[in-house]
Amino acid sequence: MSGPLLLGVRHHGPGSARAVRAALDAARPGAVLIEGPPEADALLPLAADERMRPPVALLAHAVDDPGRAAFWPLAAFSPEWVALRWALDHGAAVRFVDLPAAHSLAMTGDPTWGDEDDDDTGDGDAGEPSAVGRRGLRLDPLAVLAETAGYDDPERWWEDVVEHRAAPADDPLAPFAAVAEAMAALRETYGHGGNARDPVREAYMRLQLRAARKEHGDDAVAFVCGAWHVPALAARTAVTADRALLRGLPKVRTETTWVPWTHRRLARRSGYGAGIASPGWYGHLFAAPDRPVERWMTKVAGLLRDEDRLVSSAHVIEAVRLAGTLAAMRGRPLPGLTETTDAVRAVMCDGSDVPLALIRDRLVVGDVLGEVPDGAPAVPLQRDLNRLQRTLRLRPEAAERELDLDLRKDTDAARSRLLHRLRLLGVDWGTPERARGTGTFRETWRLRWEPELHVRVAEAGVWGTTVLSAATAKAEADALAATALAEITALAEQCLLADLSEALGPVMKALADRAALDADVGHLARALPALARSLRYGDVRATDTTALAEVATGLALRICVGLPPACAGLDADGAAEMRGHVDTVHTAIRLLPDADEVAARWTAVLERLARRDTIPGALRGRAARLLLDDGRLAEDEAARLMGLALSPGTAPAEAAAWIEGFVGGAGGPGRDGSGGMLLVHDERLLALVDAWLTAVPAEAFTDVLPLLRRTFSAYEPGVRRTLGELVRRGPAEGGGAVLAGAGAPGFGTGLDEARADGVLPLLDLLLGRRRADDDERVGVDR
Structure with a gap:
C-alpha cells in the first residue's frame, strides 16, 4: 500500500464484498474505517459474537424523540460487514467514521438538508445517491455508467462488470481503481449529485481519515465507503475548510443498538443502501463456494418439490444448460438472475409465471431474519x-x-x-x-x-419499563386525551382485551363523564356496540365488567329516549346513517346481560318508529323488519304496515325507501340476503311489493329504480332467481301463488303422487335398499 487504501463499494453488493475481503487480505491494514455512525463504535465487538447472525442493523434514535430514528442495515454479503468481521478476526482497529447520528437525526425533516432518505448512504443499488443531479434531483451513478456502456438496466450492467467477474489474483485492488476513476468522472460532471448532505458528511470523513493516518500511519489505514465518496475523500482540502462545513450543525442526544433485520426489508428502499431487488439471490452468490448457477437451480427444484410439483434432476440439468445458453446469446460472462429465471420458467414451470411468484418470494427475496445477542443494548x-x-x-x-x-x-x-x-x-x-x-x-x-x-x-x-406498565399508562393518557365518546368506548374494549385492570377504572370514569355530557344520539349509538362486545369477555377472560355493564345500560336507555325525536325530519342521507345506528344498537342491546328492561324499552321504540308517519320510510321499514325478526310483530301486522307504506297515497320514492329498509339485510341493503329469503317464504309480502311496483307511474319509476336495484341486486343469485320465478307466475287472490300454465317452474297447488313416486327407485338405489316388488320381479324372472 502507498497511502490510505480507499475501497469504494456498492452497499449490499456481494461482488464488492468479495473484492473487499481480497483487498484486505492482500494489504493487511492495521486500521479499518467504515462508513457508519461513530456512536456505534462501542457496539462493534458484538459483531464477533457467535449469536450475532446477519442480516442485522444498527439502530440510532433520538433519546427525547424515539420516533426520529435511522437504520444502517448489514447483510452477510455487505462489504461493510465483511470489513468489520475481517478487522475483528485479524485484530485490526475498526471504527465508524460517517457523520454522527446525533447530527444526521437532527437534520431529519429539515428541508435545508434534503429529505430523510438522503441520510446515511444513498441508494441501495449503488450505495450512493439516487436520481439525476443538475436538475435538483439525485443522481444514480450506476444508471449513468450503465447508460454510457450501452445498457438499459443498471442492475444487469453491475452484474456483468462486477458480480460475474473475479478480481485479478495478482492485483486485488484493480477493481477499486477502476470504480474510483469512473466515480471521479461523474463527480467532475455532477458535483455532489443533488444531495446537500454529502459535502458535510465527506468533510467529517476526511477529518477522521486524517486522524487515523496520523495515529496508524499512511500505509496502515483502509477506508470502506460508498464508491461515490472516494473522489471526495481523495481530494486535497484544508482542515479549516472541512471544520467550517461542520460548524453549527444541529444536534440531538442519541442512543444506538443492534437490531435484527430481514432480507424482505432489504428489498425496500430506505436508509443504508436498502432497496436491492434480490437479497436472497445476492446472499446465494456470496455464500456459494463454486458453481453458483447449479446450486441455485438445486434450491429452486427443492422448493418446487416441497410444493408438490414434479421436478427431477433432468429438469435441473436442462435448466442449467438453458441459462448458460441464454447468457452466451446475450453476451454475458455468466448467467444472471434474469437468465436463471427465464430458464426456470421454461423448464421447471412449463412457461407459467405462477410458480415464479413463489420462487421470488421464498428465494429471490426470502424471509431470513437476523439475530442479535442478548448483550446488545436495548430500552x-x-x-x-x-x-x-x-x-x-x-x-x-x-x-x-x-x-x-x-x-x-x-x-x-x-x-x-x-x-x-x-x-x-x-x-x-x-x-x-x-x-x-x-x-x-x-x-x-x-x-x-x-x-x-x-x-x-x-x-x-x-x-413504562414493562409491557404491562407501559400499556396501562398509555391507556390512562389516551382516556384523558379522548374527545369523542366512541374513542373512549373503544379504549375500554381494548383495556378488557389486554386485561389492564388498573387502567380500566380511569377509563370508565372518563367514559361515564363523557357519556353524561354527550346528548347526540349518533355519538351514543356509535359508542354502545364496543361496550356490548366488551361485556362478552367477562366469562372467558375472568374480568370484572360490572362497571362497564352499568355504563352500557345507561347509554342504551338514553338512546331509547333520544332516538325517536332524532329520527324525525331526516333527509335521505341522514335516514341512511340513522338506519345504520338502529341496526348496531339493536345488535348491541341483545348482547347486554340481564337487560330485560332495556330490551322492552327498545321494542317500544321500534314500534313507535314503525308506526309514526313523520319518520322517514327507510327507518319505518327497518323498525318493522327488526320487530318481525324478533317475533315482536305478527306477519299479518307486517303485511298491513307494508300495505299502508305502499298505498297509492304514498310518494313512490318514500315507498321505495320503506322497501329498502324492510327487505334489506342487516348492516346494509340486502347484504346478507335475509330480506330476499323473507320475500321467498312469505309470498303475501312479495305480492304487495309486486302490486305496488306495477302501479308506479312511468314518470316516477326512474326515481325509485336506483333504490330498488340497490336492494335487490345485493341478494344471492339463487334468491334473485327464485324471486323472479315467483313473480313470473303472478300473484293469486289472497296473496298466494298459482302456476301460470302447464310446465311452469315451481310447485303446484296440490300433490302429484305419481310424479312423487317416480323418485323412490332412485332413492332405494342410493340407500342400497331392496323393495318388495323388486323381490317379486326377481322371482318371476327366475
Whole structure:
C-alpha cells in the first residue's frame, strides 16, 4: 500500500464484498474505517459474537424523540460487514467514521438538508445517491455508467462488470481503481449529485481519515465507503475548510443498538443502501463456494418439490444448460438472475409465471431474519418484551404466519393479552383476524415482525419499563386525551382485551363523564356496540365488567329516549346513517346481560318508529323488519304496515325507501340476503311489493329504480332467481301463488303422487335398499 487504501463499494453488493475481503487480505491494514455512525463504535465487538447472525442493523434514535430514528442495515454479503468481521478476526482497529447520528437525526425533516432518505448512504443499488443531479434531483451513478456502456438496466450492467467477474489474483485492488476513476468522472460532471448532505458528511470523513493516518500511519489505514465518496475523500482540502462545513450543525442526544433485520426489508428502499431487488439471490452468490448457477437451480427444484410439483434432476440439468445458453446469446460472462429465471420458467414451470411468484418470494427475496445477542443494548421495554416472547414461546418471525388462540388455555390467553397490549402501544406485531369457529374464547392473529417495530418499542418506552406498565399508562393518557365518546368506548374494549385492570377504572370514569355530557344520539349509538362486545369477555377472560355493564345500560336507555325525536325530519342521507345506528344498537342491546328492561324499552321504540308517519320510510321499514325478526310483530301486522307504506297515497320514492329498509339485510341493503329469503317464504309480502311496483307511474319509476336495484341486486343469485320465478307466475287472490300454465317452474297447488313416486327407485338405489316388488320381479324372472 502507498497511502490510505480507499475501497469504494456498492452497499449490499456481494461482488464488492468479495473484492473487499481480497483487498484486505492482500494489504493487511492495521486500521479499518467504515462508513457508519461513530456512536456505534462501542457496539462493534458484538459483531464477533457467535449469536450475532446477519442480516442485522444498527439502530440510532433520538433519546427525547424515539420516533426520529435511522437504520444502517448489514447483510452477510455487505462489504461493510465483511470489513468489520475481517478487522475483528485479524485484530485490526475498526471504527465508524460517517457523520454522527446525533447530527444526521437532527437534520431529519429539515428541508435545508434534503429529505430523510438522503441520510446515511444513498441508494441501495449503488450505495450512493439516487436520481439525476443538475436538475435538483439525485443522481444514480450506476444508471449513468450503465447508460454510457450501452445498457438499459443498471442492475444487469453491475452484474456483468462486477458480480460475474473475479478480481485479478495478482492485483486485488484493480477493481477499486477502476470504480474510483469512473466515480471521479461523474463527480467532475455532477458535483455532489443533488444531495446537500454529502459535502458535510465527506468533510467529517476526511477529518477522521486524517486522524487515523496520523495515529496508524499512511500505509496502515483502509477506508470502506460508498464508491461515490472516494473522489471526495481523495481530494486535497484544508482542515479549516472541512471544520467550517461542520460548524453549527444541529444536534440531538442519541442512543444506538443492534437490531435484527430481514432480507424482505432489504428489498425496500430506505436508509443504508436498502432497496436491492434480490437479497436472497445476492446472499446465494456470496455464500456459494463454486458453481453458483447449479446450486441455485438445486434450491429452486427443492422448493418446487416441497410444493408438490414434479421436478427431477433432468429438469435441473436442462435448466442449467438453458441459462448458460441464454447468457452466451446475450453476451454475458455468466448467467444472471434474469437468465436463471427465464430458464426456470421454461423448464421447471412449463412457461407459467405462477410458480415464479413463489420462487421470488421464498428465494429471490426470502424471509431470513437476523439475530442479535442478548448483550446488545436495548430500552427496558424491549428487554421485557424479549422476556415475554421467550416465556410464551412466541418467536418473532419475518414470514407472515397465522396464530389461532384458545383463550381457555393459560398460555394462549397470555399471548392474547401481550398482543393486545402491544397494539395499544402502537406496536402492531399482530393483526386480529376473524376467528374460525364460534365462541368468544377463540382468537386468530396474523403475525409478522418488521424491523421498524423496534422503533415503535423504543417510542413506547416513554410509558413504562414493562409491557404491562407501559400499556396501562398509555391507556390512562389516551382516556384523558379522548374527545369523542366512541374513542373512549373503544379504549375500554381494548383495556378488557389486554386485561389492564388498573387502567380500566380511569377509563370508565372518563367514559361515564363523557357519556353524561354527550346528548347526540349518533355519538351514543356509535359508542354502545364496543361496550356490548366488551361485556362478552367477562366469562372467558375472568374480568370484572360490572362497571362497564352499568355504563352500557345507561347509554342504551338514553338512546331509547333520544332516538325517536332524532329520527324525525331526516333527509335521505341522514335516514341512511340513522338506519345504520338502529341496526348496531339493536345488535348491541341483545348482547347486554340481564337487560330485560332495556330490551322492552327498545321494542317500544321500534314500534313507535314503525308506526309514526313523520319518520322517514327507510327507518319505518327497518323498525318493522327488526320487530318481525324478533317475533315482536305478527306477519299479518307486517303485511298491513307494508300495505299502508305502499298505498297509492304514498310518494313512490318514500315507498321505495320503506322497501329498502324492510327487505334489506342487516348492516346494509340486502347484504346478507335475509330480506330476499323473507320475500321467498312469505309470498303475501312479495305480492304487495309486486302490486305496488306495477302501479308506479312511468314518470316516477326512474326515481325509485336506483333504490330498488340497490336492494335487490345485493341478494344471492339463487334468491334473485327464485324471486323472479315467483313473480313470473303472478300473484293469486289472497296473496298466494298459482302456476301460470302447464310446465311452469315451481310447485303446484296440490300433490302429484305419481310424479312423487317416480323418485323412490332412485332413492332405494342410493340407500342400497331392496323393495318388495323388486323381490317379486326377481322371482318371476327366475
